[in-house]
Amino acid sequence: MVLEAIHYCRGELSILNQLLLPQSAQYEMVGGVQDAWHAIRDMKVRGAPAIAAVGCLSLAVELVHKDFSTTEEVAEFVSEKLACLVSARPTAVNMTREAQALEEELRDMIRKEGSTAVGVRDWLVTKIEGIPERDIQVNRDIGQHGARHIVEHTRGQKIVILTHCNTGALATCGYGTALGVVRTLHEAGTLERVYCTETRPYNQAVVVGADRIVANGDVANKLGTFSLALAAQHHQIPFYVAAPCSSWDPKLPCGSSVVIEERAAAELTHINGQRIAAQGIDVWNPAFDITPANLITGGIITEFGVFPAADLTAALLASKS
Incomplete structure (x- = not known):
């Protein structure tokens, strides 16, 4: 099903x-x-x-x-x-x-x-x-480009993938961006696991989605992406962003220009309407964080190919010309 x-x-x-x-x-x-x-x-x-x-x-x-x-x-x-x-x-x-x-x-x-x-x-x-059908085709293209790029850089080994903030068909019209890459790897028989616990950097990768990618390659994504990128850099694990070009916003120069949505305090202080935090607790509940382009070491995966984060804007402008 x-x-x-x-x-x-x-x-x-x-x-x-x-x-x-x-x-x-x-x-x-x-x-x-x-x-x-x-x-x-x-x-x-x-x-x-x-x-x-x-x-x-x-x-x-x-x-x-x-x-x-x-x-x-x-x-x-x-x-x-x-x-x-x-x-x-x-x-x-x-x-x-x-x-x-x-x-x-x-x-x-x-x-x-x-x-x-x-x-x-x-x-x-x-x-x-026509939007749903176009979205699914874009996701399939992202999956193909991302899987090919990861396989080429893993020396033919079985691959371990960790994803963050992407739920495949729940986040798209039926296929997925980051999970689209995972699905393509699975279909090719090269996927070993979909989480990251070992310490062998040669066959691991982190793949996340994106809500906005700005001109210099900085990425706004669900809270926790930045810390995950830092951990991946420390362990020398390639960090990828998988997103359609509709997530690209060349009008904003850098991540500090992105207005970060703040969610209601009750999302952290209550579960199913029941308070779980003490009265008077201060809450800051941003929905997103910013990952700098230099931490996106694997590249940004789009329907047009995989590009270094800092080169994304130039590459997409060239692809559309």
Whole structure:
């Protein structure tokens, strides 16, 4: 059975509520953008690619059930809804990138001679509905590039992989980035274990995901990534980041420019509504930390290949030209 965290058919969207895992697997309907905003903000949906997919698909649900008089009305509606979705989890850049791309293409579509409100709406719905399939293909490409690069640098030995903050199909539309690399290694028969306990650096690697990669190669990812990168450097274990190009944000120069989302104190002081910390305890609950590019010793794995972190921006700009 293949795990699916997102179920969509035209006009209907449901998500696996990850707050209830592992005790139960329950799907909840997402009736539109406001439902998606709360699901993303409350972390029922997790993983930057999944956040972007659920956000955009929730917009498609609303579009299917709404009539418009003019193309300008479509554009105004879409812009407002996308702005709302972007605000849900601001550190993860994928939703922002998808929103920008959709708005740019929508403007181009509206400018075409003979465009109508119905035609533009239906085109946009179809465009959004293609996001899950594109995400899975990007993940497969990441898996292939990452697995090939790791195998080439491990002297033909069985490989031990440690992953952090990536849950495969739970974080994407069905395959995974860091776990996509693991899956490809497993299918090739070169994977020994998916954790890291031995001290043989020649056949080990750490692979993590990313919520945002900035221009100089610094990476924002789930809290604990930075300390893991330091440990990997100390033990001379290659440290990789696996992420789609939609996680790349060349507009920000370095990691210190990233606004780190802070979560509610209750996430640390309560479990299932029951307080586990003493009254009056101060809480600082950042959701992400920044890993400097120089600690990403293995490279950044994208759908276009594996690149040194410091060279990522130049490489991706060249690949898109």
